[in-house]
Each structure stands twice: as C-alpha cells, then as structure tokens.
Amino acid sequence: MSSTTREEAQLPDPTIGRTRNATTALVFEDRAYSRAELDALASGLAVRLAGRGVEAGTRVALMSSNRPEFVVAVQAIWKLGASVVLLSPAYKLDEVAHALELTCPVAAVGDHPVLAAHADMLNLDEPITPESGEGPGIRHDPGAEALLVFSSGTTGLPKAVRHTHGSLAAAVAHWRDALQLTPADRVQVLTPPSHILGILNIATALEVGAWLRLHRRFDIDLMLRHIERDRITVEMAVAPIALAIAQHPDLESYDLSSLRYIMWGATPVTASITDIVTRRTGVGWVPAYGASELPVIACNPIDGARLDSVGRPVPGVSVRVVSLDTGEILPASGVGEIQVRAESLMAGYLPADANPDAFDDGWYRTGDVGYLDEDGWLRLTDRSKEMIKVKGFQVAPAEVESVLHGHPDVADCAVFGVPDPATGEAVIAAVVTGTPVTEAELIALVGDRLASYKRPSRILPVPEIPRLPSGKVLRRVLKERYGRPSDE
Structure with a gap:
C-alpha cells in the first residue's frame, strides 16, 4: 500500500x-470519461475484437488491472453479443491455463503477461481508437x-x-x-x-x-x-x-x-x-450478503442497519433454510443450510458436472449455515462448505493441498481457515512431512503456483491428518485443535 x-x-x-x-x-x-466517450472507445475496441473472430455466442478472456480500459473492454465484448470471462490479475500460469481450458474463449484481451503467455492477447496498453457513430449494435x-x-x-x-x-x-x-x-x-x-x-x-x-x-x-x-x-x-x-x-x-x-x-x-x-x-x-x-452465484441475497436497510445480521432478503430474492440432516424446510429460527433463488441466479457452472450438487429443486445451495428469525432477519452462523474467504476471495482447500502434495517431503496435508481481523480468514496448512521442510519453503511453493491470497499464512507440522474411514479430512477437528485466531 x-x-x-x-x-x-x-x-x-x-x-x-x-x-x-x-x-x-x-x-x-486525473482523467474523466463521459458516457459517450466510453461508448465510442468500446465501439472502437469492438471493431478490433471482431477482427479476431469475436461474435455473438463466443467468449473473450479478460485479465486486466483496475483501469478504464477494463470497463471499455467489457462493453466492447457485450456490443458484439459475446460474453466476458473475468480472470483475476492475481492468477498465476496454472490458474490461467485451467480457466482458459474450462471456458474456451476465442480471444483474449488485457494487460497481464500471464495471459499473454497463454494466448494472443490484445493489449490494453495499446491506444484504442474511438469509433464514431454507434458502432456495433448492443445485443x-x-x-x-x-x-x-x-x-x-x-x-x-x-x-x-x-x-x-x-x-x-x-x-x-x-x-x-x-x-x-x-x-x-x-x-x-x-x-x-x-x-x-x-x-x-x-x-x-x-x-x-x-x-x-x-x-x-x-x-x-x-x-x-x-x-x-x-x-x-x-x-x-x-x-x-x-x-x-x-x-x-x-x-x-x-x-x-x-x-x-x-x-x-x-x-x-x-x-x-x-x-x-x-x-x-x-x-x-x-452490511450486505451475496455470492458469485447470486450476487445480492440480503441487505440491511439504509436507515436502521444492524451489525448482528446480514439484513433481510432483498425484494425479488427468496430465501429458505433447510435441515442439514434431512433437507426439510425449517421454520423461523431453525438453523440449517441457506438456500436461495431469484432471477439473478446464475445459469450454472462450468464444468457442468458441478451443477447437480449446487441445486436443490431449483434452489441454489449456498453452503452457508444460519437462520431467519421471526421478523425475517437473516443471520449466518457457519459454513457447511469448506471454502476459506480471504479478503472476500474464495480459497478452495483442495487446490492448495494439491500444490503442497507436490512437494516430495510432504506425506499428507490439510488446509483450513481461521478467523483473521485483517482478511476475514487466514489460510492454515497442517502438514505431515517425512523429512524436515521449512515453513518458508512450503509457503513459497504455493505462492509460486497460486494467487497470493491463496498462500498459507502458517504451516503447522502435525503427526497425522484426522480423517474419516472414507478418507475425508476432518477440518473441524483441525480447527478445534489448532485453529486459534491468527492475531493471538
């Protein structure tokens, strides 16, 4: 900073x-853009993208820092009837490779050398020539x-x-x-x-x-x-x-x-x-609450906001709470999984095989645990899914674990999150090693392969990883044993 x-x-x-x-x-x-200027720049960029095969129904990868050209690129892609694949500028080579393989974009645009290493990237550092008139039609x-x-x-x-x-x-x-x-x-x-x-x-x-x-x-x-x-x-x-x-x-x-x-x-x-x-x-x-899959779920009122709740479901979004054991819909104040549906719900995931577990009869399963009280206030108490949220970004334990398992001296490992006042949660890795390996070496290994926010803040040497007979990691046990807040 x-x-x-x-x-x-x-x-x-x-x-x-x-x-x-x-x-x-x-x-x-120190630069101001009018709506007309943004539109003209988007039309100009759309012409260049069309020359690279972008048309209605195709996808374009966009990996860009925060800049006006990001906004221009999104508008240009939409002008052509294409969809934009947003890649985090924090992604490393393997993460970008996975994203491109999954989404199959026909073109790439941005300002990041990692994307340029994988695709013929139209560089946003190059000047964009505005297109006079309306340019390509918006669909x-x-x-x-x-x-x-x-x-x-x-x-x-x-x-x-x-x-x-x-x-x-x-x-x-x-x-x-x-x-x-x-x-x-x-x-x-x-x-x-x-x-x-x-x-x-x-x-x-x-x-x-x-x-x-x-x-x-x-x-x-x-x-x-x-x-x-x-x-x-x-x-x-x-x-x-x-x-x-x-x-x-x-x-x-x-x-x-x-x-x-x-x-x-x-x-x-x-x-x-x-x-x-x-x-x-x-x-x-x-306070407000949402997810990538359904961006706005609940929000507090502007006047009279409460910090002990994420608010009431916004008009147009339906929320229900179901039992974690039976799947039955629970009455007010019953604690269970929060499920939502609305016109703002995603169309689905790629890969498609992730979709069946994501929905329950048309309701999106957030994986968050909580309850709606008698007055309709929504409160979150836990997360049934295992994602770790660092600075608002989701970190999948399995993704970090796969990198750690690649180290020859790591016999077993498990990743979990603990509360952190600065980032929301901190990534912790419990590791079983055959021979001694330094914490710095393992943290650097993850940092070299994955985005910086996925890097563990601590490596905990442990004698064994607690698992069910099926092999599933008991992350809750790890949190109870080792999961003190990172500021303690």
Whole structure:
C-alpha cells in the first residue's frame, strides 16, 4: 500500500469542475470519461475484437488491472453479443491455463503477461481508437450468456459461474434498490473488478448514472482523500478496507461528511472495527450478503442497519433454510443450510458436472449455515462448505493441498481457515512431512503456483491428518485443535 502525504492531498484536483458535469460517467486518476466517450472507445475496441473472430455466442478472456480500459473492454465484448470471462490479475500460469481450458474463449484481451503467455492477447496498453457513430449494435438477449466469474469449489479447481444478461441485470437492479443508489450518488471502486463485487459495483453505478471513480489499487490515503475531495456518498468496503479505515492514525483529519454510509460485504462484519470507525467519523455501516452465484441475497436497510445480521432478503430474492440432516424446510429460527433463488441466479457452472450438487429443486445451495428469525432477519452462523474467504476471495482447500502434495517431503496435508481481523480468514496448512521442510519453503511453493491470497499464512507440522474411514479430512477437528485466531 502506498501512502499520500497531506501536502499532496491539498493539491487541486484537475478533474474537479469538469467531473461534476452531469455527463461524466467514470473518473480515473486525473482523467474523466463521459458516457459517450466510453461508448465510442468500446465501439472502437469492438471493431478490433471482431477482427479476431469475436461474435455473438463466443467468449473473450479478460485479465486486466483496475483501469478504464477494463470497463471499455467489457462493453466492447457485450456490443458484439459475446460474453466476458473475468480472470483475476492475481492468477498465476496454472490458474490461467485451467480457466482458459474450462471456458474456451476465442480471444483474449488485457494487460497481464500471464495471459499473454497463454494466448494472443490484445493489449490494453495499446491506444484504442474511438469509433464514431454507434458502432456495433448492443445485443441484450436476456437469455444470452454475459459473464463468467470464478468461484472455488471444495474438492478441486475453481468453477466458472455463468451469468446471463438477464441474471446480471436482475442483480444490478437488486443492488441499486438495496443501496438506494441514484444519479446523485458518487461512488468509488477499489476492489478488483474481476471479483463479483467489483464488477457489480461498476455495472450498477453505470446503469444508475452515478458518478464513479475507479482506482488503480487500494490505497487508504487516496481513498480517504477522494471521499473528501470528490464528496463520495457511498463507500464500498471489505474486511481489509474496513480495518485500514479503523487503524488510520489521521482519520479525523479527513472530512467524510458526504458519506451516507459504508457498505460492508464479502466477509462477516467485525463489530469492533465498525464501532471504531463510526465513533471516529460518525459514519454508519450497511452490511450486505451475496455470492458469485447470486450476487445480492440480503441487505440491511439504509436507515436502521444492524451489525448482528446480514439484513433481510432483498425484494425479488427468496430465501429458505433447510435441515442439514434431512433437507426439510425449517421454520423461523431453525438453523440449517441457506438456500436461495431469484432471477439473478446464475445459469450454472462450468464444468457442468458441478451443477447437480449446487441445486436443490431449483434452489441454489449456498453452503452457508444460519437462520431467519421471526421478523425475517437473516443471520449466518457457519459454513457447511469448506471454502476459506480471504479478503472476500474464495480459497478452495483442495487446490492448495494439491500444490503442497507436490512437494516430495510432504506425506499428507490439510488446509483450513481461521478467523483473521485483517482478511476475514487466514489460510492454515497442517502438514505431515517425512523429512524436515521449512515453513518458508512450503509457503513459497504455493505462492509460486497460486494467487497470493491463496498462500498459507502458517504451516503447522502435525503427526497425522484426522480423517474419516472414507478418507475425508476432518477440518473441524483441525480447527478445534489448532485453529486459534491468527492475531493471538
């Protein structure tokens, strides 16, 4: 994380004045883009993509840092009736190879050398020539595939979550209504746009006509500086951002009075952190709950939000709780698996063989455990699935374990998560070794093969991995034995 001095924060912003113009759709650093400019750039890029074989019904891989060209690329792909495969810039070679093999895109666009190593990538660092006029027509068949994002499974490599234009449009409408966003709002996005929350925030802001600032990367000083300077009205936060706000030594020196609220999503709310921020700034929080498969499930009311609940199901989303033992629908306050359905539900997974276990008679099985109380407030108590959530990103234990098993001195291993105040959860690896191997060596092995957020924060030497007779790892036993919070 870089820092910004208070002297820099006092410099005049070259976008102020023209970015307050009602036609401004997006701001990045000192450059403002109108809706017409974005459309012209998207049309120009669409022409180049069409020359590479992109047409309706095809897929295009997009691996890009946070930049305006990311937004332009998504719009260009949609103009051609194609769907966009979002690849995290944190992915390493093997992860990108898996994603490309799974989704079979006909073209690639981005700014990342890892994607360029696998495909003939149209580089976003090259200038885009705007196309005058309307350019290629936008096709929005609600049933057509629009977007693929990746969600980790518990038993293997990440799955691709398929959204249609119809399901994505429904998710955007749910997010707009839940957060009460209007053209008068001013928001900024610091989270990766390849994550469902990032692309949802961008798509919703553009659909609503809100003023949007996109940041190259997360920088707490820049974030606070632009809340003050741009008069941001809604701030989006995940656990690391919330913690950085709470720990900022000069937080009171920034004028955050323009904020209506801060939204907390992707990880459970840490009440101590929210309390500190509200006490120091006077700004309240709005917890929300969603998933890649159904982006907006529940949200707190803007007025009267509660930190002990992810809120009530948003209008248009149905939620039920079923018994973990029998699958029967439970009454109010009965604890079980949370299942959801809505028009915003994904079309399904790739590979297709992951779909049968994902649904129960048309209801998506979230794998989260909780209950709906008598008044309809939804509370999460546990996760029946084994995914670990780090900074809002899902980490599949099996994926990390497969890398560790590749070390010649690792006889057995199991990966699990423990609470962490900075990241939501931390990845812990219990390892049985035949001969001594250093913690740093194993952590580096994972870091070389997988995205940095999947890297274990601790390696625990253990005499054996607890398993059922079937061979299934008893991760709950590992958590009970070794899973103290990482800050202890």
